[in-house]
Amino acid sequence: MLAIFHEAFAHPPEELNSPASEKCSKQPKLPEETLNDFLSRYPLNTFSMSFGQAAVLAYVRPSASFSIHQRLFCGYDDIYCLFFGSLNNLCQLNRQYGLTKTTNEAMFVIEAYRTLRDRGPYPADQVVKDLDGSFAFVVYDSKAGSVFTAQGSDGGVKLYWGIAADGSVVISDDLDVIKEGCAKSFAPFPTGCMFHSDGGLMSFEHPMNKIKAMPRVDSEGVLCGANFKVDVYNRVNSIPRRGSEANWTL
DSSP: OEEEEOTTTOOOOGGGSOGGGGTSSSOOOOHHHHHHHHHHHSTTSEEEEEETTTEEEEEEOOOSSOOSSEEEEEEETTEEEEEEEEETTHHHHHHHTTOOTTOOHHHHHHHHHHHHHHTOOSOHHHHHHTOOEEEEEEEEETTTTEEEEEEOTTOSSOOEEEEOTTSOEEEESOHHHHHHHHTTSEEEOOTTEEEETTTEEEESSSTTEEEEEEEEEOTTSOEEEEEEEEEEEEEOSSOOOOGGGSSSOO
C-alpha cells in the first residue's frame, strides 16, 4: 500500500526529515514520481485514488496466493482506509461496535475512526490497543483533511514513512518504494504507535510516555530519518482526555 499526503494535511516529526537528503547524489522524488514507481511495480493489479493536491492512496489487489496478512482498501462517508495484516479478535470487535459478521478489518477501522471522531467514548489509544493482531493501517478523512495511521505492537507487518521532495509525507509497506522516493529522509514507522495529523505521534501502548527521536545512521554512515521510541523516563504533562477530545481531536 502507498499513501502520500501534502505537508499541509500531515505534520510528521521534524526528525523524520534528514538534512543529508539534500546533499546526497540520490535526491528525494516528487509524489507523482513515487506514485508512478509504485504503480509500475504492480502493473496488473494496482488501484489508486487522488484527492487533488491533498492526498493519493494506492492499493495492490490481493494475488491468488494465500497469505495470512490481507491487503484491504475501502471507503465510506468520505473516509478511506488502507489496511495490511489481520485482526484475531475481529468478530468480537464487530459485535462490540454493532457491525455485521461480514465487516472486514478495513471497514471496522473506518467505523472505529468514525466513533472516535463523532462520539469518542474511549481514548484513541485504548481503541487501537484493543486491536489484537498483526496490522498496519492508514486512514484518510477527506472531508476533515485528517490522517490517522497506526502499526501493531508485535511488528508482524512492516510500515515505513518518509518525506518527499516537496515535503509531502509518504507512507508505505514497500521499503524499496520508500527508499527510492524519500532518499535518506525515511524510517520504520514505530511499532505500538499511532499518528494523527493534528496530534502527532504517540504510543498507544504507553500513552503517558513521550516519544523521543533516536538518530539513525545507515550502512554508508549517513544520518537518516530518525527512529522513534517510547521515552520510559519522560512522561506527558497532562492526563489523557476522554470523550471526543481523547488524546487528539479526531
